Amino acid sequence: MNPSLIRLEGVSKTFDNTKVLDELDLSIKENEFMTLLGPSGCGKTTTLRIIGGFEKPDTGKVYFDGKDITGAAPNKRPLNTVFQKYALFSHMNIAENIAFGLKIKGKSKSYIDDKIKYALKLVNLDGFEKRSVASLSGGQQQRIAIARAIVNEPKVLLLDEPLGALDLKLRQDMQYELIRLKNELGITFVYVTHDQEEALTMSDTIVVMNQGYIQQMGTPEDIYNEPENAFVADFIGDSNIIDGLMLKDELVEMFGVRFPCVDKGFGTNQPVDVVIRPEDVELLEPGKGSLEGVVSHLIFKGVHYEMEVMAGGFEWLVHSTSCFPVGTNVSIHVDPFNIQIMKKPESEDEEAVGVNE
Amino acid sequence: MSKKLLSGPYIVWMVGFTLIPLALIVFYGLTDKAGAFTLENIMAIAQPERLNALLRSLKLSLVSTAICLVLAYPLAMILKSLKVGRGSFIVFIFILPMWMNFLLRTMAWQTLLDHNGVINNILRFFNLPELKIINTQAAIIFGMVYNFLPFMVLPIYNVLVKIGDDTVEAARDLGANSVQTFFRVILPLSMPGVISGITMVFVPALTTFVISDLLGGGMILLIGNVIEQEFTFTTNWNLGSGLSLVLMVFILISMAILAKYDKEGEGAAF
Amino acid sequence: MIGRFFKRFYLATIFVFLYAPIAALMVLSFNSSKYMSKWTGFSLTWYEQLFSSELIMSALRNTLVIALLSALIATVIGTAACLGINHMKKVPRTLMMGMNNIPLMNADIVTGISLMLCFIAFGVSLGFGTVLIAHITFNIPYVVLSVMPKVKQTEKSTYEAALDLGASPLKAFFKVVFPDILPGVLSGFLLAFTMSLDDFIITHFTKGAGINTLSTLIYSEVRKGIKPSLYALSTILFLAVLILLVIGNLPKKKNHEAIKER
Structure with a gap:
């Protein structure tokens, strides 16, 4: 055009x-x-x-x-x-x-x-x-x-x-x-x-x-x-960036748990960065999701609640309109199309997550 | 508030040693030896020898101020363009002579310019024609420019460094070439510095009696010499005060002219 | 490329113009001949003569004592004045600053004459005291000029915070306000000190007979004919000024950088 x-x-x-x-x-x-x-x-x-x-x-x-x-x-x-x-x-x-x-x-x-x-x-x-x-x-x-x-x-x-x-x-x-x-x-x-x-x-x-x-x-x-790498994901908005293992097309493993996703073409058994936006993390009653955790922080932000959930040894950042008090046991669920897979950076130059503002 | 009292000593001092002495000059200048009012001391400036001295002072100080300005502005521009770290050292070098005793600086030129002085010895060594400049008006101008040049460089430099690079870039961005940028943006913005530089050179040059004494061989009288002699030789204070008043009028006129151009009043040397 | 060459050439030319006379004096100060026309060999005669001259040494003492005392007194009066003026309303403040400008703008010769007239009219005999008073008078405005911007910059809130935290007004001033304006006070003092060292004209009119500063001594000596011991004096003074300024500028530079980094 x-x-x-x-x-x-x-x-x-x-x-x-x-x-x-x-x-x-x-x-x-x-x-x-x-x-x-x-x-x-x-x-x-x-x-x-x-x-x-x-x-x-x-x-x-x-x-x-x-x-x-x-x-x-x-x-x-x-x-x-x-x-x-x-x-x-x-x-x-x-x-x-x-x-x-x-x-x-x-x-x-x-x-x-x-x-x-x-x-x-x-x-x-x-x-x-x-x-x-x-x-x-x-x-x-x-x-x-x-x-x-x-x-x-x-x-x-x-x-x-x-x-x-x-x-x-x-x-x-x-x-x-x-x-x-x-x-x-x-x-x-x-x-x-x-x-x-x-x-x-x-x-x-x-x-x-x-x-x-x-x-x-x-x-x-x-x-x-669809951020292409961890730097973009981290710089644009809040996000959870997690080390994952791409088992095969449309299936990624995080914290030993398998999550179905929609990304293809990363090969088999490849380490990848997984990006999940905080508003895409759903909190369910214990046992109903994929990964069990406990709410560790809670802040009211006006439009939503911002929570940190300790699950799989990782602090998940979660935005939700419903409130889960600190100490509540929850289960994490993420829809497959909300999981964004990124290649691990090859060189140090490309990585550069050091956001020094 | 009691805090205002802190300026008490200052007010007393300034009134006692600045305002009252100035009032005394006005009083002596407008009275005769018996204390009666007269304008004779002022009119005495019309006497040819004194009038010539005043005109000569005006001429020499204007010429030296102009030379200082022409020399100092490019110098200040160059100093500004130097990289910061090295720049401040070089700026330091160019204002260092200012801290040297004024009389020694003038004496130095006497040594250089004398008939048997350093310059003529070098010229003679190479069989070149000798310089006959000592005890002329040119020598006095030399001395004035040498003594007062740093007073012109410093205020201009101080104003120039405050002009941001982005202001200059904005002018270029809007289509001005480097000459247009200089005349439309840099020069007008630096006017406060130029004005304060001119004041700092013109006033001491107009009123000096030392430079003319040492480099003019005591034969070229400036208005400063005339006034100084009234106080130290003939001790006619009334006449000397009257002539000082005339001199002050000239200083005030020049300041008024300059103040018109320096609306912001930003130009400061220190 | 041409621009850069021109810049260097210009800097070099002015540099020569500024330093050639000083360099000439320095070289001649080591000349064994009394005449400047001939180089007859290296000698320290003029330095010996300089240090053994009671006239020059007493002038040097006077100069230093007057510069130090006048700068000190002017700094105290001027700094106090700034603090007071800062609390004034607009009109008296403008009036004060206007008064401050008089000695700065006025020709030295007029200032000198006016002070001399004043001393004599009130029956004060000219001497060390009158020179000191004159120097304090022309030094105060320089102090005010350097301290005033710093005083204006100081935040009222830091002083009030100190009071809030329990400091007495006097303590709050010396612990909080004074450190803030100290750079201005110091540079005012140094400026006053150097102005006093360098002054000739005002001293010339207010000194009377029997007392000399370096400036007035040099003036009378040069009028009689140049003496090589004055070359030696120039050399020593120049080096002293150079060393003092280099030392004085080192910590100042660091300050500037620290401010920039903020």
């Missing part, structure tokens, strides 16, 4: 002997909301800065619309960035900030004035033209940073953790705002964040990164429901 607009080929980058990106390939489609998601130091911001032209890759190429732009300066690229700390120009008022790019391009005054009005309306800050940067709240400054970028009609908007400095409520509002903006503008967004909820809410495509590698790329549903 959509042709690829930006393509990164074999991009590597090293800072002070630390490899930040290693042979990264990435393709971003036109009109896509793509999120680069990962812990700090995973290379997501570097990837964005390479697309923006603020860093040159050590090796590899960046293509825009089929043209090689690897060596192009930031001011020669048809894309704009919304910076993490907004980077507004404090010596200019709001209108001057927004007009900056247009004045550089030598647009007429009436065109610029129209654009400023339009952009301020778009970010719900009509009438802010003469205000100074310092008089604005963080959320307002963020909107101005977006307005300043989009008046230049970029084909791609790069956003570097733009909501990181805002408080929770504002962050949630801005998420919907950004989706609306993207639909109204009809352009490509490349969004960097370490917040999995943000990524799941807004994206068409999520790219989960860790230690300079892409761990998984797919729709939010794919990423959440």
Whole structure:
């Protein structure tokens, strides 16, 4: 359907002997909301800065619309960035900030004035033209940073953790705002964040990164429901990651108990990682499930109860709408289609579960 | 609250040793020896020799301030661009001479520029034409630039390092090339530092009498020399105070002009 | 590549401009000849002459004593002032800071003359005491300038927390607030100390006859004709400043890094 607009080929980058990106390939489609998601130091911001032209890759190429732009300066690229700390120009008022790019391009005054009005309306800050940067709240400054970028009609908007400095409520509002903006503008967004909820809410495509590698790329549903490895499973939402043994197709053994599942093609008697989401663990009366255990912790979370169940020598994380007091004997049951089997990582580089936030 | 009393000694001291002495200058400047009101001491500046000294001071201090600015801005930019660890050491090197005694620094230039000084000895050794710069206005400018350059570098550098990389990147991102980025973003943002640098160079240069004394051979009079002589040789305090008032007017005018450009008042050297 | 070469060339040129005079003085201080035009051999004569000159030594003593005393007194007055000013309302606070700016902005020659007029008008004879008072006067604003930002930064809540935990106001101040503003107080003291060491103009007008600091002594000596023992003095002073600043900057740097890592 959509042709690829930006393509990164074999991009590597090293800072002070630390490899930040290693042979990264990435393709971003036109009109896509793509999120680069990962812990700090995973290379997501570097990837964005390479697309923006603020860093040159050590090796590899960046293509825009089929043209090689690897060596192009930031001011020669048809894309704009919304910076993490907004980077507004404090010596200019709001209108001057927004007009900056247009004045550089030598647009007429009436065109610029129209654009400023339009952009301020778009970010719900009509009438802010003469205000100074310092008089604005963080959320307002963020909107101005977006307005300043989009008046230049970029084909791609790069956003570097733009909501990181805002408080929770504002962050949630801005998420919907950004989706609306993207639909109204009809352009490509490349969004960097370490917040999995943000990524799941807004994206068409999520790219989960860790230690300079892409761990998984797919729709939010794919990423959440079918994580390809333990890192993705652990980083996106809560999950139980259990050492298992794939006896044969559609049958996995955990803690000496056999569980039927739906995965195939892992061979016979292969060690695997098994991912089970906490909301997929069902607690039954003793003897009625597959594995016996005792509730060891209980917290009320509003929507559900969060429990820890000691079973088979493992602390199972369980989300349930029914409450089992601490000390209750329970039996664990998991439906076959809720069991997600993953290959054990082959190299240390790929593993990297060390989420250091 | 009793806490405000903590500033009591400060207020007493500043009133006693700053405000009252300044009031005395105004009083002496506007009276004659008998204590009667007069404008003669102020009008005395119109006498050709004194007027020339004032104009010469203005000229030399403006030229040296301009030279300092032209030398210091690129230097501050380069210092900012250095990597942090090594950078701070190099910055340290460039402000170190500031801590050396002012008179010794000036004496050093006298030694270098003298007819039989170090530079001329080297030139003579290579059979090159000699430098005849000592006891000229050029020598005074040399001395001013040398003495006051760090006072220009430091405030500009301090403001430049506060400009975030992302601000510069944002300008590039919005289509500005490096020249446009400099003139539209970096320079305007660094104006407070430039202003405070100009003040820190211009005022001492305008009022100095030491540099002109040591490098001008006592033959080139600046307004500072004229005033100093009224107090130490002729001991006409009324006249000296009157001339000081004129000098203060010039300082105030220059500050007012500069303050117009420094709306934020952010420029600070320390 | 050209940019990098230009940067280095520029740094090097300014470096030579700044250090050539100092280097020349250092070399000449070891010259056995009295004249700067000829190098006649290595000698320590001028250093001997320097240390045996009672005139220079007493000027050195005066300079150090005045710098130390004036910096100390200015630090106490200035720090107390900052704490007081911080509790003032906006208008008196602006007034206070405005008053603080007068000696900073004013030309040294005017400050010097005004103090001299004041001393004489009130019948105070010029000497060590008047120089000390003058130095305290121009040092206080530097202390206020370095301490004020730190005082503004201190959280009221930490002081209140100390009171809440049972400390007396005085104890709370010295245990909680003072450590916070200490870096500002120290840098204010050092700034005042060096400003006092370096001052010539104000001392020149307030010292009267019979007392000299290094600056005023150098001035009168240089006007008579340069003496090589002053080269020796320059060399020693430069090295002393260099060593002091290197030592002073080492722990400061660590502090900066610690702040950055937070």
